[in-house]
Amino acid sequence: MPEHIPKLNMETLTRWRSLSYKELVKAVCSIFIPTETIPRNELNGLVDEALRNFRHKDVVPMSRLKSGLNILEMWHGATHAFKDLAMSCVGQFLDYFLKKNNRHVNILVGTSGDTGSAAIESVRGNPNIDIIVLLPHGRCTAIQERQMTTVMEDNVHVFAVDGTSDELDEPIKKLFRDSEFVKKHNLMSTNSVNWVRVMVQIAHFFFGYFQCVPPQANDVLPSVEIVVPTGGAGNITAGCITQKMGLPIQLVAGVNSNDIIHRTVQHGDFSLGNTERTLASAMDIQEPYNMERILWLAADCDSAKVKEMMDEFNNRKRLKLPLELQRRLLGMMKSCSVTDDNIIQTIRRCWEENQYLLCPHSAVATFYHYQQFDSNQNLPRCCLAPASAAKFQDVILRAGLVPAIPPEIEALMKKETRSVFLGKDDDWEKILREKIEAIGRKRM
Missing domain, CATH: 3.40.50.1100 (Rossmann fold)
Incomplete structure (x- = not known):
């Protein structure tokens, strides 16, 4: 959390009333991100790029x-899903710093449905990032699961876990408590803990x-x-x-x-x-x-x-x-x-x-x-x-109604899927460790 949360005066609130959603994102980020961390012109460009492909001109009508x-x-x-709003910005900010510092990170994400696909979408194909997503198999909708399992980029690794979203969070928490492992493999999260x-x-x-x-x-x-x-x-x-x-x-x-x-x-x-x-x-x-x-x-x-x-x-x-x-x-x-x-x-x-x-x-x-x-x-x-x-x-x-299905969602049902199933008796933490270590060896 920030050490200090600023109180905005009436002048600022009145000025913000006329801003578009995209301009409000820039204004909020400018409060919490120092100019020496990301210069304002670069910050504005990252937000523009993050929100460029939303289907509505107002982004959130x-x-x-x-x-x-x-x-x-x-x-x-x-x-x-709304996770795209923040996750697209996370992806842009992360890419900015990784390129600047010539680094690679491993992202470890647990999802109850929408987080995983938004996290994958924000970093898919990025050579500086590998993303590992755990989803609760059979507890998401078929579309939510396919949004994750149909992504074939080499930097995307999906595990379908026989358990609830709370249960799959446990091995993730254990890995993040291992500070040496986290440091060695540049492990991070884009769950909302971020x-x-x-x-x-x-x-x-x-x-x-x-x-x-x-x-x-x-x-x-x-x-x-x-x-x-x-x-x-x-x-x-x-x-x-x-x-x-x-x-x-x-x-x-x-x-x-x-x-x-x-x-x-x-x-x-x-x-x-x-x-x-x-x-x-x-x-x-x-x-x-x-x-x-x-x-x-x-x-x-x-x-x-x-x-x-x-x-x-x-x-x-x-x-x-x-x-x-x-x-x-x-x-x-x-x-x-x-x-x-x-x-x-x-x-x-x-x-x-x-x-x-x-x-x-x-x-x-x-x-x-x-x-x-x-x-x-x-x-x-x-x-x-x-x-x-x-x-x-x-x-x-x-509910007795007829769903409206956009063509991009309909197309998911025809795509090939790829994931690793983790059963109740598997050692989820051990398998995740081995996967992260294998990613490291491959990069070396």
Whole structure:
């Protein structure tokens, strides 16, 4: 995390209101990246290149639908998911420094669905990078899995693991704890543990907010509620930082039946449960590691206090938050937990009212909006849509609707696939070590 999170004055916030999404990304990055690290003209060029191939001219357009529903579409990148927004910038920044320093890195990534394909897309074919991705076999959609396993570049190595996304994170954590191994093999992550991912995501909270603020509100910026479908909590961490920067947003963490974040916000109960399979599969997570960042922000950046709490959680897999900390957390965000039936009902309602298809994760946020709208809680509200409905055809069919399938997704089903299967009885950590060492030998 940054040592200091700047508070923006009204003059800056007023000026930022007129910026495009791409310009907001540059403005946010300029706050956190010193000019001596990346000169401004080069930084602007890297962001332009990162966002060059998004399918919509606004990059993240806002759809304004019936029942006061505002949907911020964050899925117009290469893999049809919001992870492309930050990951494309991570890829450009990383390439910039690797070329500058003539270095090679090994990226190790665990995914619950969308992260892996976006990470692969951002670095595929790059001679200075090898990327190793672990995916939970059979727990992603067929399209999500094929977006990873159909990439044939030599620098892409995919493992399909017989386990949950939380379980496949364990060998990754063990490897990163081995500091000698990490240093020897230049091992790094582009999961949202990587600060740059969180930093870039701050921009779409500003953009979504400004899209919802009436143009006549000049001197006083009103509150806007932003509803965030939440799994590993990297995206809502960016929202919490945006609050600290002075933007008057009220956050809502929307989760599925894997409700550890909801229980933590509502009751201070940060304790592990069993990971359940849901229709919102990318959010099937019970150990959202970015909660450590959120607790740090809520605890006034008291690192010693947060370390003590996280050590207790890692040892016991349960933690009861101090009452004052839970009160502060509840001041930062609301939360709701949404069932599979709620998701199906919401997808149907949105289609019936608007002929607009939601992915199951977007439906989590929209369910909360419909609840508030139907009870006349009608403050300005922005629902973040993290993925295209096209990636979740089975869920759309289950809702009794017909999925719209773009040709690039349809083509995936005809491509050759390549991955290594890791069974329950395999030593996942050992196999990963051997793979990384083999990459090193090949380069030598």
